[in-house]
Amino acid sequence: MRLADLLDFAWQVLRGSVSRTLLILLAMGIGVAAVVMVTALGEGARLYVANQFGSLGSNLVIVLPGRSETSGAMPGILIGKTPRDLTLEDALALKRSHAIRRFAPLIIGAGDVQAGARSRETPVLGSTSELMDIRHMEMAQGKFLPPGDPRHSQPVCVVGSKVASELFGSRPALGEWVRIGDRRFRVIGIMAKQGQSMGSNTDEIVIVPLAAAQALFNTESLFRILVEAKSREQIPYAQADVEEIIRLRHEGERDITVITQDAVLATFDRILNALTLTVGSIAAISLGVAGILIMNVMLIAVTQRRREIGLLKALGATGGQIRLVFFTEALLLALGGAAAGLVVGELGRNFAVQMYPEIPFQAPWWALIAAPATAIITAVLFTVAPARRAAKLDPVQALSRR
Amino acid sequence: MIRLSGIARTFLVGGEAVHALRAVDLSITPGEYLSIMGPSGSGKSTLLNIIGLLDRPDAGTYELDERNVTALSDNELARVRREKIGFVFQFFHLVPRLTALQNIELPMVLAGIDPAERKSRLARLLAEYGLEDRAGHRPDQLSGGQCQRVAIARAMSMGPTVILADEPTGNLDRHTGQEVLAVLERVHENGGTLVIVTHDPEIGGRAQRRLRMLDGAVVADEKG
Numbered sequence: 037m038r039l040a041d042l043l044d045f046a047w048q049v050l051r052g053s054v055s056r057t058l059l060i061l062l063a064m065g066i067g068v069a070a071v072v073m074v075t076a077l078g079e080g081a082r083l084y085v086a087n088q089f090g091s092l093g094s095n096l097v098i099v100l101p102g103r104s105e106t107s108g109a110m111p112g113i114l115i116g117k118t119p120r121d122l123t124l125e126d127a128l129a130l131k132r133s134h135a136i137r138r139f140a141p142l143i144i145g146a147g148d149v150q151a152g153a154r155s156r157e158t159p160v161l162g163s164t165s166e167l168m169d170i171r172h173m174e175m176a177q178g179k180f181l182p183p184g185d186p187r188h189s190q191p192v193c194v195v196g197s198k199v200a201s202e203l204f205g206s207r208p209a210l211g212e213w214v215r216i217g218d219r220r221f222r223v224i225g226i227m228a229k230q231g232q233s234m235g236s237n238t239d240e241i242v243i244v245p246l247a248a249a250q251a252l253f254n255t256e257s258l259f260r261i262l263v264e265a266k267s268r269e270q271i272p273y274a275q276a277d278v279e280e281i282i283r284l285r286h287e288g289e290r291d292i293t294v295i296t297q298d299a300v301l302a303t304f305d306r307i308l309n310a311l312t313l314t315v316g317s318i319a320a321i322s323l324g325v326a327g328i329l330i331m332n333v334m335l336i337a338v339t340q341r342r343r344e345i346g347l348l349k350a351l352g353a354t355g356g357q358i359r360l361v362f363f364t365e366a367l368l369l370a371l372g373g374a375a376a377g378l379v380v381g382e383l384g385r386n387f388a389v390q391m392y393p394e395i396p397f398q399a400p401w402w403a404l405i406a407a408p409a410t411a412i413i414t415a416v417l418f419t420v421a422p423a424r425r426a427a428k429l430d431p432v433q434a435l436s437r438r
Numbered sequence: 439m440i441r442l443s444g445i446a447r448t449f450l451v452g453g454e455a456v457h458a459l460r461a462v463d464l465s466i467t468p469g470e471y472l473s474i475m476g477p478s479g480s481g482k483s484t485l486l487n488i489i490g491l492l493d494r495p496d497a498g499t500y501e502l503d504e505r506n507v508t509a510l511s512d513n514e515l516a517r518v519r520r521e522k523i524g525f526v527f528q529f530f531h532l533v534p535r536l537t538a539l540q541n542i543e544l545p546m547v548l549a550g551i552d553p554a555e556r557k558s559r560l561a562r563l564l565a566e567y568g569l570e571d572r573a574g575h576r577p578d579q580l581s582g583g584q585c586q587r588v589a590i591a592r593a594m595s596m597g598p599t600v601i602l603a604d605e606p607t608g609n610l611d612r613h614t615g616q617e618v619l620a621v622l623e624r625v626h627e628n629g630g631t632l633v634i635v636t637h638d639p640e641i642g643g644r645a646q647r648r649l650r651m652l653d654g655a656v657v658a659d660e661k662g
């Protein structure tokens with residue numbers, strides 16, 4: 037039997053019993069659509085988290101003072117001593133590493149910011165010009181901190197958009213002077229609105245040069261150092277370099293903690309991937325149900341079409357050909373159901389995107405392959421029994437009864 | 439050439455053995471026109487099914503064209519059946535969702551014959567059996583006589599050497615039955631072997647060779 041004839045024959049059968057065909061297509065379609073939509077939700081959540089992390093900066097390595105390790109040795113903490121401070125000199129020593137593109141030392145404190153009669157308490161961040169690139173910040177007006185030796189500073193500052201509007205109202209803030217503590221700073225830039233991003237809100241801060249912050253808060257101690265590795269592949273080397281350079285500067289003590297953005301993201305990734313896989317598998321159970329439906333319908337078909345099967349045998353069909361006829365039918369149903377399911381799933385995904393535009397709903401590639409594949413495999417597996425029964429049918433008996 | 443020797447077929451019905459055929463010996467030469475008559479349950483259909491390779495005997499040997507077909511596998515039997523045998527049934531057994539043309543085409547489709555070749559054979563068959571203007575009709579749009587003509591055309595589509603008809607007129611009125619019989623007899627006139635099972639003595643009497651069966655055995659074999 038030729039393939040085209042086989043398909044044509046199966047097509048005639050499917051067209052001959054429309055309601056049966058539609059029922060199976062519906063069941064298969066719902067199963068596939070469920071898998072696609074559920075995994076799109078899971079993957080959307082995963083990408084959302086990944087984007088949020090990405091907005092912190094890329095290839096980020098964060099250096100914190102103190103060793104946050106619960107293992108028994110506690111190498112950094114000597115008896116009766118607090119961990120050594122992380123200093124600007126430590127940060128500048130990182131220039132030696134070839135794996136590091138740039139870094140920004142950070143000091144953070146709270147200050148009263150005054151402009152004219154208005155005043156407001158905000159977090160004040162001391163850093164260098166590199167911070168802007170590392171954190172992917174954007175300016176609404178003016179410039180970011182000027183480059184230069186971080187040991188010396190100019191009396192300038194950059195303010196968040198909310199701080200600017202609270203201190204200056206609708207008046208232009210650029211070029212105005214503000215007072216923080218006992219020092220005066222000229223506003224040289226206003227940051228673009230960024231909103232909440234992983235807990236820190238750049239709309240509500242003021243950024244001053246590092247040396248100014250050291251003087252303001254009377255401290256040499258850095259809050260942390262943000263390091264950007266040259267590439268994703270360089271992250272482990274950057275981490276190792278940071279640990280080694282600072283250990284040497286700290287007389288061999290490992291008294292800092294180095295976190296890579298990658299490691300944190302990987303943890304989230306694992307959790308959310310597992311979640312997506314789990315809910316996707318649960319949705320795939322509906323495909324199993326569709327498979328059982330196909331089997332039942334096929335078994336009924338074998339009974340209903342006894343005479344036809346007997347006739348085909350009398351006309352010279354082999355058992356294999358009869359099986360093939362049934363498998364082709366099941367395969368067409370599965371393909372049709374899978375296609376319908378993919379379309380409905382895509383419509384559902386579009387609907388979800390309309391409802392929550394900020395979440396990138398997107399079924400993962402493996403779900404787009406696995407869902408139709410599962411539909412096809414279940415359909416074929418559940419047709420084995422009916423097809424065998426049909427092939428074994430005794431033609432004489434099948435033809436004898438009217 | 440059909441040669442049956444010692445063919446027996448026993449069915450188990452409710453634990454009891456029913457001897458549908460008891461040691462039947464029968465030879466049919468190519469081109470013969472043969473009728474089988476006998477009371478209901480005498481084994482006529484069983485004999486026809488064994489000749490047509492639809493059923494296997496429990497004992498005896500069957501040689502078709504000098505080849506022992508008793509021991510062939512199911513797949514080999516299907517191939518022989520497809521190439522050498524044409525069946526015509528009392529209840530036509532057309533596939534209801536297919537058109538007359540598609541029904542006639544079915545054996546050629548199963549045999550994997552090239553579509554172009556099928557087309558030319560179909561044109562010839564439709565013309566030969568007077569079905570040209572019925573090609574696109576489904577069985578429920580055809581009369582009994584037309585249905586049986588479609589069934590005969592289908593049986594002939596693979597150019598078989600043997601046509602087996604089990605009460606082909608049993609479901610038709612007298613006049614239509616005569617017509618269908620005339621169509622079947624053309625097979626014999628063209629040199630094919632024709633075996634007809636019938637209840638109707640008038641129809642059975644037209645064959646050159648007339649078999650009578652009783653209780654699973656051939657009790658009379660008249661020629662001429």
Ligand SMILES: Nc1ncnc2c1ncn2[C@@H]1O[C@H](COP(=O)(O)OP(=O)(O)O)[C@@H](O)[C@H]1O
Pocket residue numbers: 432433449450451456457458476477478479480481482483484485
């Ligand atoms: N598949 C079967 N199962 C059980 N008994 C059968 C079967 N086919 C035929 N028989 C029995 O075998 C005998 C012969 O049947 P059959 O060849 O159909 O007779 P006929 O065609 O001459 O009426 C009958 O007694 C019938 O009941």
Ligand SMILES: [Mg+2]
Pocket residue numbers: 482483484
């Ligand atoms: Mg009978």
